[in-house]
Amino acid sequence: xxxxxxxxxxxxxxxxxxxxxxxxxxxxxxxxxxxxxxxxxxxxxxxxxxxxxxxxxxxxxxxxxxxxxxxxxxxxxxxxxxxxxxxxxxxxxxxxxxxxxxxxxxxxxxxxxxxxxxxxxxxxxxxxxxxxxxxxxxxxxxxxxxxxxxx
Amino acid sequence: xxxxxxxxxxxxxxxxxxxxxxxxxxxxxxxxxxxxxxxxxxxxxxxxxxxxxxxxxxxxxxxxxxxxxxxxxxxxxxxxxxxxxxxxxxxxxxxxxxxxxxxxxxxxxxxxxxxxxxxxxxxxxxxxxxxxxxxxxxxxxxxxxxxxxxxxxxxxxxxxxxxxxxxxxxxxxxxxxxxxxxxxxxxxxxxxxxxxxxxxxxxxxxxxxxxxxxxxxxxxxxxxxxxxxxxxxxxxxxxxxxxxxxxxxxxxxxxxxxxxxxxxxxxxxxxxxxxxxxxxxxxxxxxxxxxxxxxxxxxxxxxxxxxxxxxxxxxxxxxxxxxxxxxxxxxxxxxxxxxxxxxxxxxxxxxxxxxxxxxxxxxxxxxxxxxxxxxxxxxxxxxxxxxxxxxxxxxxxxxxxxxxxxxxxxxxxxxxxxxxxxxxxxxxxxxxxxxxxxxxxxxxxxxxxxxxxxxxxxxxxxxxxxxxxxxxxxxxxxxxxxxxxxxxxxxxxxxxxxxxxxxxxxxxxxxxxxxxxxxxxxxxxxxxxxxxxxxxxxxxxxxxxxxxxxxxxxxxxxxxxxxxxxxxxxxxxxxxxxxxxxxxxxxxxxxxxxxxxxxxxxxxxxxxxxxxxxxxxxxxxxxxxxxxxxxxxxxxxxxxxxxxxxxxxxxxxxxxxxxxxxxxxxxxxxxxxxxxxxxxxxxxxxxxxxxxxxxxxxxxxxxxxxxxxxxxxxxxxxxxxxxxxxxxxxxxxxxxxxxxxxxxxxxxxxxxxxxx
Numbered sequence: 001x002x003x004x005x006x007x008x009x010x011x012x013x014x015x016x017x018x019x020x021x022x023x024x025x026x027x028x029x030x031x032x033x034x035x036x037x038x039x040x041x042x043x044x045x046x047x048x049x050x051x052x053x054x055x056x057x058x059x060x061x062x063x064x065x066x067x068x069x070x071x072x073x074x075x076x077x078x079x080x081x082x083x084x085x086x087x088x089x090x091x092x093x094x095x096x097x098x099x100x101x102x103x104x105x106x107x108x109x110x111x112x113x114x115x116x117x118x119x120x121x122x123x124x125x126x127x128x129x130x131x132x133x134x135x136x137x138x139x140x141x142x143x144x145x146x147x148x149x150x151x
Numbered sequence: 152x153x154x155x156x157x158x159x160x161x162x163x164x165x166x167x168x169x170x171x172x173x174x175x176x177x178x179x180x181x182x183x184x185x186x187x188x189x190x191x192x193x194x195x196x197x198x199x200x201x202x203x204x205x206x207x208x209x210x211x212x213x214x215x216x217x218x219x220x221x222x223x224x225x226x227x228x229x230x231x232x233x234x235x236x237x238x239x240x241x242x243x244x245x246x247x248x249x250x251x252x253x254x255x256x257x258x259x260x261x262x263x264x265x266x267x268x269x270x271x272x273x274x275x276x277x278x279x280x281x282x283x284x285x286x287x288x289x290x291x292x293x294x295x296x297x298x299x300x301x302x303x304x305x306x307x308x309x310x311x312x313x314x315x316x317x318x319x320x321x322x323x324x325x326x327x328x329x330x331x332x333x334x335x336x337x338x339x340x341x342x343x344x345x346x347x348x349x350x351x352x353x354x355x356x357x358x359x360x361x362x363x364x365x366x367x368x369x370x371x372x373x374x375x376x377x378x379x380x381x382x383x384x385x386x387x388x389x390x391x392x393x394x395x396x397x398x399x400x401x402x403x404x405x406x407x408x409x410x411x412x413x414x415x416x417x418x419x420x421x422x423x424x425x426x427x428x429x430x431x432x433x434x435x436x437x438x439x440x441x442x443x444x445x446x447x448x449x450x451x452x453x454x455x456x457x458x459x460x461x462x463x464x465x466x467x468x469x470x471x472x473x474x475x476x477x478x479x480x481x482x483x484x485x486x487x488x489x490x491x492x493x494x495x496x497x498x499x500x501x502x503x504x505x506x507x508x509x510x511x512x513x514x515x516x517x518x519x520x521x522x523x524x525x526x527x528x529x530x531x532x533x534x535x536x537x538x539x540x541x542x543x544x545x546x547x548x549x550x551x552x553x554x555x556x557x558x559x560x561x562x563x564x565x566x567x568x569x570x571x572x573x574x575x576x577x578x579x580x581x582x583x584x585x586x587x588x589x590x591x592x593x594x595x596x597x598x599x600x601x602x603x604x605x606x607x608x609x610x611x612x613x614x615x616x617x618x619x620x621x622x623x624x625x626x627x628x629x630x631x632x633x634x635x636x637x638x639x640x641x642x643x644x645x646x647x648x649x650x651x652x653x654x655x656x657x658x659x660x661x662x663x664x665x666x667x668x669x670x671x672x673x674x675x676x677x678x679x680x681x682x683x684x685x686x687x688x689x690x691x692x693x694x695x696x697x698x699x700x701x702x703x704x705x706x707x708x709x710x711x712x713x714x715x716x717x718x719x720x721x722x723x724x725x726x727x728x729x730x731x732x733x734x735x736x737x738x739x740x741x742x743x744x745x746x747x748x749x750x751x752x753x754x755x756x757x758x759x760x761x762x763x764x765x766x767x768x769x770x771x772x773x774x775x776x777x778x779x780x781x782x783x784x785x786x787x788x789x790x791x792x793x794x795x796x797x798x799x800x801x802x803x804x805x806x807x808x809x810x811x812x813x814x815x816x817x818x819x820x821x822x823x824x825x826x827x828x829x830x831x832x833x834x835x836x837x838x839x840x841x842x843x844x845x846x847x848x849x850x851x852x853x854x855x856x857x858x859x860x861x862x863x864x865x866x867x868x869x870x871x872x873x874x875x876x877x878x879x880x881x882x883x884x885x886x887x888x889x890x891x892x893x894x895x896x897x898x899x900x901x902x903x904x905x906x907x
Contacts, residue, residue: 011396015404015405016404016405016436020435020896022433022435022675023433023435025675026434027379027432027433027434027435028433030373031364032367032370032371032373033363033364033365034364035368035370035436035507035508035556036370036509036585037507037508037509037588038588038842039438039587039588039841040588040840040841040842040843041845042841042842043842045507053343059323072364073363073364074363074364074365079361081359081363085362085363089354089358089359089362092354092355092358092809092812093362094225094355094358094361094362095225095226095227095558095812095813095816096223096224096506096507096508096554096555096558097225097357097360097361097362097366097372097554097556097558098368098506098507098508098556099507099556100361100362101364106361118849121853122850123706123850123851124851125851126850127850127851128849129850130503130507130842130847130849131507131819132506132507132557132559132820132847133225133507133557133816133819134815134816134817134818134819134820134822134848134853135513135815135816135856136819136853137444137813137815137848137853137854137855137856138812138815139850140850144433
C-alpha cells in the first residue's frame with residue numbers, strides 16, 4: 001500500500017507500484033490537467049510538483065511518489081489564479097494549450113528557485129518543455145513579467 | 152466552455168451521471184461543452200428563444216449562443232468565426248457563449264485544414280449575425296410602433312433614434328422569433344467604421360481554461376464504464392498479423408483482453424491499419440500489455456522501403472524530364488542559346504506532425520449506434536470512417552469534437568476514431584484508444600519526402616532568361632487511390648505552379664514515384680519543399696549574378712501586375728478560391744517583401760563573421776508572406792536565431808494578436824523542419840520513435856524573437872494557420888549562406904557540415 005498526498009488530500013494506492021504517477025493522476029484520480037506527451041520525460045507535458053519541485057510524472061513511479069506531496073495544475077492556486085497563470089493569460093501564451101499545464105508548473109517551480117531569471121536561466125529551465133505550436137517567446141515574456149521585469 | 156453554458160436540465164443530467172459513476176471527483180466526467188449536442192436534440196443555439204440560423208441563438212436573458220463548427224487546434228478559429236458573427240450582430244462579446252458543433256453536414260465543411268476557416272466562413276458568419284440583427288430591429292420597431300428605418304443597433308440592444316428608447320436583445324428575442332427570417336439579399340451589413348471586433352480581435356475564448364488545466368482535450372474525455380486500449384500496428388504499411396500469442400500480455404495487471412483489428416482494404420485512406428489491440432483498465436496497463444505481445448507479421452509489399460535508396464531514386468527521377476505542369480515560352484531554346492547556367496538540387500525528407508496530444512478517441516457503441524468524443528479536425532470524415540468500419544449508416548454515428556492538442560493535418564485522418572468504435576462494439580464497453588508517442592511517430596500520415604531539380608540561365612543583367620524546375624514526391628493521392636505515381640493538382644498548386652516571377656521562359660515539371668508509407672498533409676503541405684527549392688534557388692541566382700538578395704528578388708517579381716496562372720498552368724487550383732476574389736497580385740508580393748526587409752534593417756546592419764540574414768517570399772493559402780531570418784553560426788556549426796521578421800498580407804485579419812501568434816509559431820515549426828525534422832524508413836519500418844530521435848525545436852533552439860507585421864488590407868480574408876511555414880526554411884538557409892558561405896540544399900541541417 002502506497003500513501004501519498006495529492007492536491008491536499010491523503011490517498012492510498014494498492015495497484016502496481018511501477019505505475020507512473022501520470023496515469024495515477026489521470027486515469028485513477030481523474031486529474032486530467034496533467035498531460036501525456038511522450039512517456040519518456042522528454043517533453044514536460046506531464047510536469048507536476050513533488051514536494052514543491054517540478055518533476056516529470058510520466059517517469060515517476062508510484063513507489064517514488066510514496067510519502068510525498070503532489071500538486072497538479074488543478075490545485076496550484078485553488079480558488080483563483082496563480083500570478084504565473086495571470087501572466088500567461090495577459091500575454092495570450094497558449095495556442096492549442098495542451099502543453100501549457102506542464103509549462104506553467106515548470107515555470108512556477110523555476111521562479112520559486114530563481115526569482116530574477118536571466119534569458120539564459122529561462123532557456124535552461126524551460127527547454128525541457130516542448131511546445132509544438134511554438135509559443136516560446138510568449139512563455140519567456142510571461143515568465144519575465146511574472147518575475148517583475150519588463151518583458 | 153464558460154460554466155454559464157450549462158442549462159438546468161443538462162446540469163441535472165450531468166449530476167446524475169457523476170453520482171452514478173465510480174469516480175466521484177472534483178473534475179467533470181465529460182466537459183460541459185461536449186454535452187452541448189447530447190441526446191436531447193440540437194444545440195443550445197437551436198433551443199434558444201430566437202434561432203434564425205444554424206449558427207446562432209439568443210435567449211430571453213440576452214445570452215447569445217454561437218456554434219463553432221470548425222475544430223480548435225490552436226489556430227483560434229473557435230474564437231475568430233464567432234467574433235465575426237458577434238460583430239455583425241452587434242453583440243456584447245461578454246454575453247456570447249460558444250458551443251462546439253458535433254459532426255453534421257448541415258454546417259457545411261467542417262474539415263479544419265487548408266487554413267480555410269475564416270476564408271470560407273467569414274461571409275457565412277456575417278450573414279448569420281446580420282440576419283439576427285435585422286430581426287431584432289424589426290421586433291423593436293414593431294414593439295415601439297415606429298418605422299424600422301428609425302431603429303438601429305447599439306451594443307447588444309436596439310435603439311430608437313428619435314426617442315432614445317432602448318431594448319436589450321433579450322427583451323426582443325421572443326418577438327423577433329415570431330418574424331419571418333429575412334432573405335440574404337435584403338440584409339444590411341455594418342460599415343467597416345462600425346466594426347467592433349473584426350480587425351481588433353479578442354483573446355482566445357478558452358484562454359482561462361487552457362491556463363488552468365480545465366480545458367478538455369480528446370485525451371481528457373471520460374465516461375462511466377470506460378476501458379482504455381492501445382493498438383500494436385503492423386510495423387510495415389500493409390502488413391498483416393500471421394499469428395500472435397497474448398498469454399504474457401494478459402498477465403499484466405489491469406489488462407482485460409486482446410483482440411485483432413482487421414487490416415485495411417487498399418487504398419488505406421482513413422481506415423485503421425489493423426493489428427492487435429490490448430484493452431485494459433488504464434492507459435499504462437494497455438501500453439505495458441502491448442510490450443508483452445508476441446506477434447508474427449507478414450510485412451507485405453512495402454517491406455523493402457529504404458529511405459537512402461528512395462532518396463537516390465527521387466533524385467534520379469528529378470534529373471530526367473517529367474510531366475510538364477506549367478509552361479511559359481521555351482526554356483530549351485533559351486538554354487541552347489547559352490549563358491551562365493546555374494543548377495541545383497534540393498531535398499526535404501518525410502516529416503511527422505507530432506502534435507503534443509497524440510491521436511486519441513473515446514467511442515461508445517450501443518444499439519447499433521456510435522457516440523464518439525475525439526480530437527478530430529474532420530468530424531464528418533470521422534462519422535463516415537466509423538460508419539464504414541462498422542457497416543452502419545453514418546447518421547448513426549455522433550461525433551463530438553473536443554479541443555485538439557495540436558493537429559497540423561494529422562487529426563484530419565480519423566483512423567484512430569474507427570479503432571475505438573471497432574473495439575467498443577467488440578467489447579460492449581466505451582473504449583478510449585490512446586496512441587502512444589511511439590505510435591504517433593511510427594504510424595503517421597507523413598509529409599512527403601521530395602527532391603527538386605532546378606536549372607536557370609542568366610542574361611547579362613544577371614536575370615534568368617529561362618527557369619526550369621522539377622519536383623518529385625510520393626503523392627497524397629496515393630492515400631486514396633491505387634497505382635498513383637504523379638503529384639496531384641492539389642499538391643502542384645502549392646507553390647509549384649504559381650511562381651510569381653517575371654520570366655519569359657519557365658517550365659515546371661513533375662516526375663513519377665510510388666509511395667510506400669501513408670502520405671498525408673502537414674501544415675502548409677507541398678509548399679514546404681516547393682518553397683524551399685524556389686526561394687533557395689532565387690537566392691543562389693542572386694549570388695551567381697553578384698547582386699543583393701533583396702534587390703534581386705524584387706527584380707524577379709517584376710512590375711506590379713495580376714498573373715493569370717491558369718494560362719500557363721491549366722490545372723492550377725488557387726486553393727479552391729476564385730481568381731476574382733483571390734488574384735495572384737505581384738503588388739502584394741512586393742509589398743510584403745519590402746516590408747519585411749525594411750523592418751529587419753536589411754542592408755543597414757553589419758553582417759558577416761558568422762552572422763547573416765536571409766530572405767524568402769512565399770504565397771500560400773492565398774496569403775502573401777515574406778520572412779527575414781537572422782542567424783549566428785559559431786565555429787562548431789551551431790546555429791542561433793536571434794531575430795525573425797515576417798510581413799503578412801492575409802487580406803482582412805479578424806484577430807490580429809492571435810494571427811501574430813500563428814506566425815510566431817510557424818517560425819518555430821519552420822525551425823524544427825530546418826534543424827531536425829526527418830522521418831526515415833529501413834526495411835519498411837520507421838526508424839524514429841519519440842522526441843529523442845525525432846526532435847522538435849525547444850525554447851533554446853527556437854528564434855529568440857519573431858516580429859510579425861500585418862499589412863492593412865480590405866481584401867478578402869485568406870489563411871493564417873499555415874502560410875508562415877513555407878518561407879521560413881529558405882529564409883533561414885539563405886541566412887546561413889550569408890553567414891558562412893555554405894549552401895544548405897538538403898534538410899535537415901544535420902546533413903550539412905557548418906563547422907569551420
